[in-house]
Amino acid sequence: MTENTKEIIKSTAPLLKEKKDEITETMYKILFEKYPETKILFKDASDDQPKKLANAIYAYANNIDNLGNLQKGLETMVKAHVKTNIKPEHYPMVQDALLSSIKKTLGEVCTKDVENAWSSAYEFLANILINKEKLAYSKA
Numbered sequence: 001m002t003e004n005t006k007e008i009i010k011s012t013a014p015l016l017k018e019k020k021d022e023i024t025e026t027m028y029k030i031l032f033e034k035y036p037e038t039k040i041l042f043k044d045a046s047d048d049q050p051k052k053l054a055n056a057i058y059a060y061a062n063n064i065d066n067l068g069n070l071q072k073g074l075e076t077m078v079k080a081h082v083k084t085n086i087k088p089e090h091y092p093m094v095q096d097a098l099l100s101s102i103k104k105t106l107g108e109v110c111t112k113d114v115e116n117a118w119s120s121a122y123e124f125l126a127n128i129l130i131n132k133e134k135l136a137y138s139k140a
């Protein structure tokens, strides 16, 4: 992730915090409409799952310079993902839905630069999770 990307993430973090519930709600709507095959993965999900995702996204934006702070949270996500059999191929679906939702929710604040920064920040986080999950699956 470049410094420029990090700067853009940090500068949009407060706005994202303000709109995080709206962003995740729209994200799930888009995800389930566009990729209905993902619905089954959330069959046992609790009602506060969207809140957990929203908080994770905000925590990530807020700790982009100190990703070590997220270690505990990441382990919890890996556990939840392995339990529900989340695979690498699911990540681009969430990326698409999340980016569409950010664009829709932020409106004109979401310039091409902001969109690209969030896209690469998502990919960065997704790769960390995918690798940790690969390890966890191989141990299971």
Ligand code: HEM
Residues within 6 Å of the ligand: 038, 041, 042, 044, 045, 046, 049, 052, 053, 056, 057, 076, 077, 080, 081, 084, 086, 090, 091, 092, 093, 094, 122, 125, 126, 129
């Ligand atoms: C960078 C991307 C992602 C982040 C930041 C993220 C974040 C989270 C968080 C914070 C939790 C809750 C952990 C807990 O407290 O129990 C969770 C659980 C979960 N996530 Fe993700 N996730 C990501 C990608 C995905 C993808 C790609 C899928 C599948 C389409 C997915 C499906 C799920 C499911 C099914 C659960 C468990 C819900 C339940 O049964 O309670 N996540 N994720």
